[in-house]
Amino acid sequence: MTTYADRPWRALYREGQPVEVEPEFPHLLAMWADAVRRAPDQDAIRYFDATLSVAELDAASDALAAALQERGFTTGDRLAIYSQNDPAFVIAMLATWKAGGVAVSVNPMYKERELAHVLADSGARALVCLDEVHPVAVAALAAGSGVDVVITFSGRDFQTRDDERVLDPVGVPPADGAENLLGLLARYAGQRPGPVAPPGPDSEAFLVYTSGTTGDPKGARLTHANFVVNARNYREWMQLGPDDAILATAPLFHITGLVGHGVLSLLLPAPLVLGHRFHPGVMVDAIREHRPVFTVGAITAFSALAAVPGVGPDDFASLTKIYSGGAPVAPAVADRLETVLGGYVHNAYGLTETSSITHIVPPGRRAPVDPVSGALSIGVPIASVRSRIVDDAGADVAVGELGELLIAGPQVAHGYWNRPDVSAEAFPGGELRTGDVCFMDDEGWFYLVDRKKDMIIASGYKVWPREVEDVLCSHEAVHEAAVVGVPDDYRGETVTAFVSLVEGASLAETELIDFCRDRMAAYKYPRSITVVAALPKTASGKILRRELRA
Known part of the structure; x- marks a missing residue:
């Protein structure tokens, strides 16, 4: 099959207009059903010594969806997932959609104040929570929320290695007032959720909280179409298939890991290699054992992998497609990493509000360096992304001139949850104001020079x-x-x-x-x-x- 990335890359960006693509599926459940039909025996998740097949993941999410429905969870309800990179995250995500709901990703590093805000603002009805942070959840729930279903799980679930570098060697006692995920999966095994109206392309699939282009945390309204389109873009541009295991370097609660690892793996379907939380030594062991082909993460993660004692290019030989996003990459850092990892770290750019990537350095290409600013290019616009650079008056600037990057397309969120005022300012006419200062050269490469506001990354x-x-x-x-x-x-x-x-x-x-x-x-x-x-x-x-x- 000829992919977009196989074509001459300049053809993907002509006079500011990218190649347009139509969503392959009307919603994420249709996408997943197609994967289950095509490859039920394919590995869906690899977690230390545990393996869940596509069929097993489908059955587990069916069981949890049925349990949620029996507890009153219904169409449009929100379920918060307070988790590290555990199988429970993926199970809960699929179960939420099957029960007709909207998932809410929660950073497991959040403390009581931060968690309480997300739960109250999203109006979450249910919470699937890692047992290690359940005490924080109890305190946050005491502050007041609409959560009436709490389900806990352990990072030790499904696997038997109990790697003490990332997993509590003793375990956490059962949480009072909460149900246990493994217990529910056993009780509801073989059950399927009741029928729900299929979501439309513009139905919310996830609320992902971000400070965005203005200060206070807001839930970006990311739709089924956003994810279907951008998962496809990852597949096409990175030239990935079912045999290409994906290393979850980025956290699943973050937009990069959510789409570039989690949703992408459901589309292919391909094995998703999880390790609870990022630990350089654990990740290197997972790479050696599972031989993943693709990953995308923060440049600091790759620097940490390269610093593990005794590692060299042979350890990373399977990782032929490495992408970095989340923060600008210095050219010297990219060069230094290539000597250890044995492969070039390609730049990628995207935001929570764009459901991950909008610009990438195409496979087989090296990002040019701007001779004036020293900036490494963030790449070229991917399929269906319409990006332009404007001055303070909103007028397009000339090639080579600095301005604010604006992005439109089917990847862009439908604003912020319950924030029409801020949404109107950040998404005028459906076009996202990124707040990032960029320029484009005469070859169509984009460069991120600075941030317009005071946000720190x-x-x-x-x-x-x-x-x-x-x-x-x-x-x-x-x-x-x-x-x-x-x-x-x-x-x-x-x-x-x-x-x-x-x-x-x-x-x-x-x-x-x-x-x-x-x-x-x-x-x-x-x-x-x-x-x-x-x-x-x-x-x-x-x-x-x-x-x-x-």
């Missing part, structure tokens, strides 16, 4: 300064706070804070770092804090972040 995760500042200012000794991102060779950017204290107060910087660590995800809290007498401000009282960065 640390290890591929978005961090909005205001959220960190709010936590800092909740400390009784802090008067004012300002947070900025500073370059970091490993994380891309790291979070740095400047604070002024209440008069007469004293506070050790390490104490304040610990205060933040206890109240937010690990990638958000500041790695350094400087106490200053006063923050620099404009005449109108606005904090001068540019002076702090300097």
